[in-house]
Amino acid sequence: METIAIFVDVQNIYYTTRQSFRRQFNYRAFWQRATANRKVIAALAYAIDKGDSKQQGFQSTLKNIGFDIKLKPYIQRSDGSAKGDWDVGITLDMLDYAAQADVIILLSGDGDFDLLLNKVRSHYAAATEVYGVLALTAPSLINAADRFIAIDDSLLL
Numbered sequence: 615m616e617t618i619a620i621f622v623d624v625q626n627i628y629y630t631t632r633q634s635f636r637r638q639f640n641y642r643a644f645w646q647r648a649t650a651n652r653k654v655i656a657a658l659a660y661a662i663d664k665g666d667s668k669q670q671g672f673q674s675t676l677k678n679i680g681f682d683i684k685l686k687p688y689i690q691r692s693d694g695s696a697k698g699d700w701d702v703g704i705t706l707d708m709l710d711y712a713a714q715a716d717v718i719i720l721l722s723g724d725g726d727f728d729l730l731l732n733k734v735r736s737h738y739a740a741a742t743e744v745y746g747v748l749a750l751t752a753p754s755l756i757n758a759a760d761r762f763i764a765i766d767d768s769l770l771l
Contacts, residue, residue: 616652619711619740621704622681623722624661630723630747630765637770644745644769645679648719656711657681660700664688705730712738720759721745725752732758745769 631639659676663669663685673683684703701724712718712734720727723746731742735758744751744759756762 616716617655617714618649618652618717618719619656619708619715620648620654620658620681620719621708621721622657622659623700623704623720623724624659625700626722626724627746627765630750631770634747634749635765635770639765640769640771641676641679641681644721647769648743648745649680652717654680655715656707658684658704658707660684660686660704662686662688701726708734712740715740717741717743719743719745723747723751723755725754728752728754728758731755735760 627639631637657680659681661669661673661683665688673685676683684700686700686703704720704722704727708718708720708730716739718731718734718740720731720742722744731744734740734742741760742758743761743763744755745763745765746755748764751762751764
């Protein structure tokens with residue numbers, strides 16, 4: 615059975631699906647599609663923790679589906695901007711699992727991950743799949759993936 619490791623850039627998926635579709639991503643539908651006839655060796659969702667009850671409910675839902683949640687505190691800067699980036703954490707974890715999985719699955723549209731996918735493909739035997747909103751996914755990320763799956767109605771609530 616094919617083994618997979620899943621990495622979710624929660625903030626990216628939330629904002630891109632909201633901007634493009636005015637709807638939320640359906641993690642259960644994704645899980646059913648991505649894991650069918652496959653063995654999950656890791657499923658990590660990376661999010662920012664604001665500590666509110668709605669967010670905690672969402673995190674509980676992700677855990678019930680099968681994800682391990684990694685949280686960073688929400689940081690509000692004095693200029694009003696916010697910080698909460700998981701790119702380095704996702705990269706480190708993906709490199710740890712790349713040698714163990716047949717397929718690495720990334721949910722993000724962030725073009726910064728194109729180099730990571732190229733590294734995973736060239737240095738490990740893992741294939742790569744990216745799920746993202748087509749209009750908001752960097753072309754370089756789409757091109758770096760072995761397979762790109764555009765988020766559509768079937769993956770939305």
